[in-house]
Amino acid sequence: MRRATKFLRRRWSIFQRTPLGGLFGLFVGRMFHGGAEAGSESLGMGVGVLFILLAMPGLLASLLMLEEYGSLIRYMRGDGVFDPFVAALPDEYFFIVLSMFVTGVATLWRWDSLFLDRRDYMNLVPLPVSSGNIFWANFCAIVALAGCFTFVVNAVSVILFPAAVVGSQDSFLLLLRFAAGHGVAVFMASAFSFWFVFAAAGLLLVALPPAMFRRISLVARFGIAIVLLAQLGSVFTVSRFVLDPSHYRAALLPPFSFLGLARTVWGRGGEPLVAGSTKAALASLGVVILVSLGAYTLSFRKAFIRIPETPDAGPLPRAKVSFSVPGFLSTALLTPPQRACYKFVAKTLLRSEEHLQVLMGFMAVGAVAAASVLASPPGIKPVLSGDTPSVEFLSVPLILSYCLVIGIRFAFEMPVDLRANWIFRISLEHRWTEAREVSRRVLLVFSLSWLAPTCFLLTLLFWGWVAALLHTAIFILCTVALVELSLFKFRKIPFTCAYPPFKSHSGVIALGYLFGFFVFTTYISQMEYWSLLSAWRTIWFVPLFLAVVLGLRAHRKQMLDMDKQLVFEDLSATGF
Amino acid sequence: MLEARGLSKSYGSVPAVRNISFCLKSGQVLGYLGPNGSGKSTTVKMLIGLLEPSQGQVLYGGQDIHTDLAAYRKCLGYVPEEANLYPYLTGEEYLEMVAMLRAMPEVRKRKTIRSLLQLFSLWTHRHVTLGSYSKGMRQRIILIAALMDNPDVLILDEPLSGLDVTSALIIKNLIQALSARRKTIFYCSHILEVVEKVCSHLIILRKGQVIAQGPITEVREQIGNSSLEGVFLQLVEERDVSQVANEIVDVVVSA
Numbered sequence: 001m002r003r004a005t006k007f008l009r010r011r012w013s014i015f016q017r018t019p020l021g022g023l024f025g026l027f028v029g030r031m032f033h034g035g036a037e038a039g040s041e042s043l044g045m046g047v048g049v050l051f052i053l054l055a056m057p058g059l060l061a062s063l064l065m066l067e068e069y070g071s072l073i074r075y076m077r078g079d080g081v082f083d084p085f086v087a088a089l090p091d092e093y094f095f096i097v098l099s100m101f102v103t104g105v106a107t108l109w110r111w112d113s114l115f116l117d118r119r120d121y122m123n124l125v126p127l128p129v130s131s132g133n134i135f136w137a138n139f140c141a142i143v144a145l146a147g148c149f150t151f152v153v154n155a156v157s158v159i160l161f162p163a164a165v166v167g168s169q170d171s172f173l174l175l176l177r178f179a180a181g182h183g184v185a186v187f188m189a190s191a192f193s194f195w196f197v198f199a200a201a202g203l204l205l206v207a208l209p210p211a212m213f214r215r216i217s218l219v220a221r222f223g224i225a226i227v228l229l230a231q232l233g234s235v236f237t238v239s240r241f242v243l244d245p246s247h248y249r250a251a252l253l254p255p256f257s258f259l260g261l262a263r264t265v266w267g268r269g270g271e272p273l274v275a276g277s278t279k280a281a282l283a284s285l286g287v288v289i290l291v292s293l294g295a296y297t298l299s300f301r302k303a304f305i306r307i308p309e310t311p312d313a314g315p316l317p318r319a320k321v322s323f324s325v326p327g328f329l330s331t332a333l334l335t336p337p338q339r340a341c342y343k344f345v346a347k348t349l350l351r352s353e354e355h356l357q358v359l360m361g362f363m364a365v366g367a368v369a370a371a372s373v374l375a376s377p378p379g380i381k382p383v384l385s386g387d388t389p390s391v392e393f394l395s396v397p398l399i400l401s402y403c404l405v406i407g408i409r410f411a412f413e414m415p416v417d418l419r420a421n422w423i424f425r426i427s428l429e430h431r432w433t434e435a436r437e438v439s440r441r442v443l444l445v446f447s448l449s450w451l452a453p454t455c456f457l458l459t460l461l462f463w464g465w466v467a468a469l470l471h472t473a474i475f476i477l478c479t480v481a482l483v484e485l486s487l488f489k490f491r492k493i494p495f496t497c498a499y500p501p502f503k504s505h506s507g508v509i510a511l512g513y514l515f516g517f518f519v520f521t522t523y524i525s526q527m528e529y530w531s532l533l534s535a536w537r538t539i540w541f542v543p544l545f546l547a548v549v550l551g552l553r554a555h556r557k558q559m560l561d562m563d564k565q566l567v568f569e570d571l572s573a574t575g576f
Numbered sequence: 577m578l579e580a581r582g583l584s585k586s587y588g589s590v591p592a593v594r595n596i597s598f599c600l601k602s603g604q605v606l607g608y609l610g611p612n613g614s615g616k617s618t619t620v621k622m623l624i625g626l627l628e629p630s631q632g633q634v635l636y637g638g639q640d641i642h643t644d645l646a647a648y649r650k651c652l653g654y655v656p657e658e659a660n661l662y663p664y665l666t667g668e669e670y671l672e673m674v675a676m677l678r679a680m681p682e683v684r685k686r687k688t689i690r691s692l693l694q695l696f697s698l699w700t701h702r703h704v705t706l707g708s709y710s711k712g713m714r715q716r717i718i719l720i721a722a723l724m725d726n727p728d729v730l731i732l733d734e735p736l737s738g739l740d741v742t743s744a745l746i747i748k749n750l751i752q753a754l755s756a757r758r759k760t761i762f763y764c765s766h767i768l769e770v771v772e773k774v775c776s777h778l779i780i781l782r783k784g785q786v787i788a789q790g791p792i793t794e795v796r797e798q799i800g801n802s803s804l805e806g807v808f809l810q811l812v813e814e815r816d817v818s819q820v821a822n823e824i825v826d827v828v829v830s831a
Binding site: 336351417426431 | 645669
């Protein structure tokens with residue numbers, strides 16, 4: 001064993017010294033650490049942190065299931081004969097969806113660093129390295145990345161989940177069979193997810209001119225994120241169907257096919273739909289890999305070899321969307337520096353690729369959450385009928401507003417090329433305390449400017465003037481309060497400050513976001529429903545709103561001046 | 577009048593500059609020379625108020641700049657060593673942002689930006705994002721940003737970096753013209769010929785300390801060397817540059 005390890009290590013060391021090996025190491029490094037320029041402040045993280053993040057969902061889900069299949073729990077539930085290959089089907093489906101989701105999101109995150117770019121061309125092509133070496137080295141790095149993602153995402157669940165389900169059966173063979181089925185299904189599902197995203201990126205790169213690719217790829221990523229989130233959001237609804245062969249439509253979903261693969265390995269290939277879905281899983285994985293290979297080859301020829309013939313795409317093409325209402329800047333923003341900062345922040349949000357990605361990620365979560373809330377009663381009809389707007393309908397604008405405000409607020413913390421912030425440093429001094437005003441207006445304009453009119457019009461359409469006015473007014477009050485809360489202690493010009501220490505306790509922040517989401521979207525919509533049953537009750541929202549806003553204002557007044565001053569390096573204990 | 581009095585700055589226990597003093601009057605152009613790591617950038621950062629000196633002070637009009645930094649910066653135009661700009665803003669948008677940050681009146685802002693973009697041959701590229709600009713074009717945008725509010729003090733850190741021959745000639749003449757209009761100019765550079773041509777006074781820095789200071793002609797006479805290059809090599813370089821060059825060739829050829 002030791003000899004084999006030594007041999008492999010020596011071969012690896014020799015390989016690393018070859019041009020192909022050197023390039024492979026370079027491309028793997030780029031894919032894991034990102035392709036950002038030195039000095040730029042991308043949300044980079046070490047490989048260790050990345051692996052922990054990828055493995056965490058599988059670990060948590062497996063731990064949660066340790067109790068579910070315990071013999072005592074089953075006895076107390078009154079379960080009869082326990083067939084692990086049937087009882088675990090819904091959870092197996094959940095794991096397949098989860099592994100597809102995590103791998104898909106991770107691949108979307110690395111979307112830009114998968115393909116060779118202009119910088120690779122400028123650095124490598126002048127060297128005496130054949131383009132074949134570059135082609136294969138990058139391809140090997142992509143395969144290594146796919147293997148890494150697939151392994152890390154599923155490694156924990158492949159051990160823990162089978163142990164949880166059949167650990168009490170006292171049969172090692174049964175455990176092995178279950179683990180093999182589960183492992184094959186989740187590994188294949190992860191690989192499918194990776195290669196699907198890769199194929200989509202490759203095809204877009206082949207089909208579109210460089211400038212257009214950058215714009216469209218954002219939309220494509222948003223679309224894929226929506227699909228992945230929708231799949232995850234519907235997992236508990238769809239997983240009920242896996243035990244019922246009459247729901248043959250569910251078999252069209254990719255995770256369902258991979259479940260068939262697991263069932264085949266478990267020896268249940270003769271059950272209805274299983275053989276078909278297994279074939280579908282294998283065929284779809286094969287097709288996706290073949291398309292990826294083709295797209296990669298074509299993109300290498302089109303987008304890499306021809307780089308000198310194509311102009312540098314530069315930054316993302318300018319968005320045609322504008323959030324500057326005529327006269328708004330001069331009336332709502334009193335001083336010229338406020339106007340300058342507002343324009344800077346709005347343009348950065350609309351044009352910086354990294355920030356748009358984050359914003360779209362939050363919007364995708366909002367869109368899927370809103371869709372699932374609307375779809376929760378049987379059909380859309382009950383949501384849009386009745387004397388007063390339903391709780392589901394009332395919660396939709398709150399969900400969208402929450403995701404948008406928190407998404408923008410999160411993006412505010414992500415710096416854009418810190419080296420360029422010198423212009424703010426030399427133009428504004430620390431005593432300038434209007435940064436929060438600017439951020440507040442950006443948040444309000446980006447959320448209320450389109451959500452409030454849409455909310456008003458839709459409520460007017462189904463429930464008339466009174467409900468529309470009251471609902472919109474409450475929605476505006478809640479959004480303003482949310483904006484105030486999100487900007488509590490905020491004292492920077494967005495995007496110009498180094499990452500705050502929230503990076504070190506991001507878990508707590510994420511829990512805070514989640515808790516806030518439930519409070520904001522669930523309790524407020526229920527309270528609003530109650531108040532809309534009798535219009536005068538809506539008055540309760542006014543003192544509540546005033547309590548939040550005035551409370552925050554009073555607290556800010558008590559803060560020391562130095563805690564309100566503009567900062568470009570956040571050294572405070574908390575990010576929010 | 578811009579004055580530095582006993583400026584010193586240390587990063588932890590490492591001194592970056594030590595006891596620098598000079599007095600720059602209206603119409604004077606001070607050339608600030610020194611090899612890499614000699615403390616030029618640290619001095620510039622202290623002069624524009626980004627760094628507070630560990631000792632000493634920077635005075636403008638007889639007043640410490642930190643007593644009213646905003647008023648001082650209103651009179652200041654700054655060209656940084658590297659043209660770090662936001663790549664997704666267009667040239668015109670960037671200049672408008674700077675003008676607003678400097679609270680320039682709307683009419684003057686538009687007129688000045690338009691005229692300067694035309695004079696710096698950037699008018700046709702005004703709607704192009706800065707990420708697509710060449711290095712020289714970005715440098716010209718930075719120069720416009722520094723000049724457009726008619727500052728009394730100009731701090732230029734390698735302003736000719738990346739500029740083509742014509743643009744560089746324009747800037748050299750521009751500095752002389754601004755000097756004639758009583759502007760105070762602090763010129764930090766590595767290009768000795770340009771310093772020799774545009775500067776009236778000179779400071780040579782080595783390891784954070786001033787080793788020569790005064791009007792250029794005076795420094796040359798003191799050192800007994802007719803060219804600024806000769807003065808610089810004599811004062812700063814410890815090695816024989818031609819010998820180093822020959823050694824490099826030997827290594828490359830024999831390898």
